[in-house]
Amino acid sequence: MEYDFTLKYQLAADDCDLDQIVERLAEAGCDDATIGVGQPGRVALVFAREGATALQALLSALEDVKQAVPSARLVEAAPDFVGLTDVADVAGVSRQNMRKLMLSHAAEFPIPVHEGNPSVWHLSDVLTWLNTRGGYDIKPDVLEIARSAKQVNLAKEARELEPRINQQLEYLLA
Incomplete structure (x- = not known):
């Protein structure tokens, strides 16, 4: 593929x-x-x-x-770090629709990587959430590459942490 x-x-x-x-x-x-x-x-x-x-x-x-x-x-x-407009484009909906979904489902909507103006999410997190809701045409290859890009970015960032911090975080996040 x-x-x-x-x-x-x-x-x-x-x-x-x-x-x-x-x-x-x-x-x-x-x-x-x-x-x-x-x-x-x-x-x-x-x-x-x-x-x-x-x-x-x-x-x-x-x-x-x-x-x-x-x-x-x-x-x-x-694709990994995205704003609502980017997610809306991939999901085939308007930015307004995506914002409405985020606000009306605040407890379940994925947590942003950065909250601010603009907020930024991992694309795979939002696409996975949309898939669980159903009714969205999320292409499997797009979701798969977004998940893989997220893993590469997370691994890159984790490599840059000091070993002591890695051990402490591993314990705290388990």
Whole structure:
């Protein structure tokens, strides 16, 4: 099955030749991605990658990028962090409808990753919640890639914690 996702990276200071990076990415197997280099020091790859599972497709892309640009640091795997408008687009409803659902089902609606203006959720959490309610056309491949992107982002963040904090959190969150 083909999965659509985006990987965003921060480039090392010595990786400044973008043409060379694009070439290396293509040679490493990222020829199924559209590569964006608009923001200085960053690169984004929009993949349409085949895989037995979404996680397998995502991990193979991560591996290919690491091979091509070893110093690149993953910023985010997407689709994951979204606002209500993004969720509404995926679910095929209006933003107003999504906001109404969130407000009228505040006790059951997924907790945002960031609450503020705007609030941000994990896409997979909201899509899973919508699936349990029924009546929404949530494509299984979109939900699967959103779950996989969330796992990659959570693992990336967890790696950056000190081991002592990891142990303490493991105990407190169990």
